[in-house]
Amino acid sequence: xxxxxxxxxxxxxxxxxxxxxxxxxxxxxxxxxxxxxxxxxxxxxxxxxxxxxxxxxxxxxxxxxxxxxxxxxxxxxxxxxxxxxxxxxxxxxxxxxxxxxxxxxxxxxxxxxx
Amino acid sequence: xxxxxxxxxxxxxxxxxxxxxxxxxxxxxxxxxxxxxxxxxxxxxxxxxxxxxxxxxxxxxxxxxxxxxxxxxxxxxxxxxxxxxxxxxxxxxxxxxxxxxxxxxxxxxxxxx
Numbered sequence: 493x494x495x496x497x498x499x500x501x502x503x504x505x506x507x508x509x510x511x512x513x514x515x516x517x518x519x520x521x522x523x524x525x526x527x528x529x530x531x532x533x534x535x536x537x538x539x540x541x542x543x544x545x546x547x548x549x550x551x552x553x554x555x556x557x558x559x560x561x562x563x564x565x566x567x568x569x570x571x572x573x574x575x576x577x578x579x580x581x582x583x584x585x586x587x588x589x590x591x592x593x594x595x596x597x598x599x600x601x602x603x604x605x606x
Numbered sequence: 607x608x609x610x611x612x613x614x615x616x617x618x619x620x621x622x623x624x625x626x627x628x629x630x631x632x633x634x635x636x637x638x639x640x641x642x643x644x645x646x647x648x649x650x651x652x653x654x655x656x657x658x659x660x661x662x663x664x665x666x667x668x669x670x671x672x673x674x675x676x677x678x679x680x681x682x683x684x685x686x687x688x689x690x691x692x693x694x695x696x697x698x699x700x701x702x703x704x705x706x707x708x709x710x711x712x713x714x715x716x717x718x719x
Binding site for chain 1: 611637639641646647648650651662664665696705706707708709711712714
């Protein structure tokens with residue numbers, strides 16, 4: 493079973509703070525890494541799919557980087573807002589299923605206070 | 607806007623009852639998935655399907671079963687519910703390709719008494 497680790501487990505910041513989380517994954521047999529955002533009482537929503545080493549993707553104030561050689565991805569939120577409060581999940585394309593399925597980390601729960 | 611639906615959203619049921627959790631998508635996706643999540647834990651894949659008449663078990667063993675008779679429909683059944691089945695169940699679908707994201711339904715929260 494693949495191990496996808498996310499840290500920190502939870503984070504509480506003030507509005508306007510910038511923050512970042514880490515996702516660690518096996519560096520061998522890399523195919524793709526997904527980031528999802530999951531707000532309470534809603535469905536998980538895709539943020540980014542990252543496939544290339546050194547890739548950086550951005551959506552508004554949220555960006556992500558990828559290092560496939562060392563097996564980690566960072567998610568950054570610049571100037572956090574209360575509406576950014578959610579659990580952020582990363583997921584690794586599983587080579588054991590022919591890259592058909594995703595293995596998820598436990599997520600980082602972000603709370604942004606006004 | 608992703609169009610994937612799950613019913614019921616919440617279910618409280620007694621031990622020994624048979625239950626079916628419904629999942630439907632209108633995006634024409636071939637791949638569909640069922641995940642189970644307990645509080646504070648990861649989403650664990652319990653079943654997936656490549657298309658009609660295809661079903662596979664995920665990395666977490668589950669007593670549930672699934673069927674895929676139509677592309678848009680992927681129901682999950684528990685023949686005899688037990689308290690250990692209490693959990694949240696999420697359905698998802700995706701197209702194919704390395705960058706295809708999964709679209710999730712709103713989930714079903716199941717409580718077995």
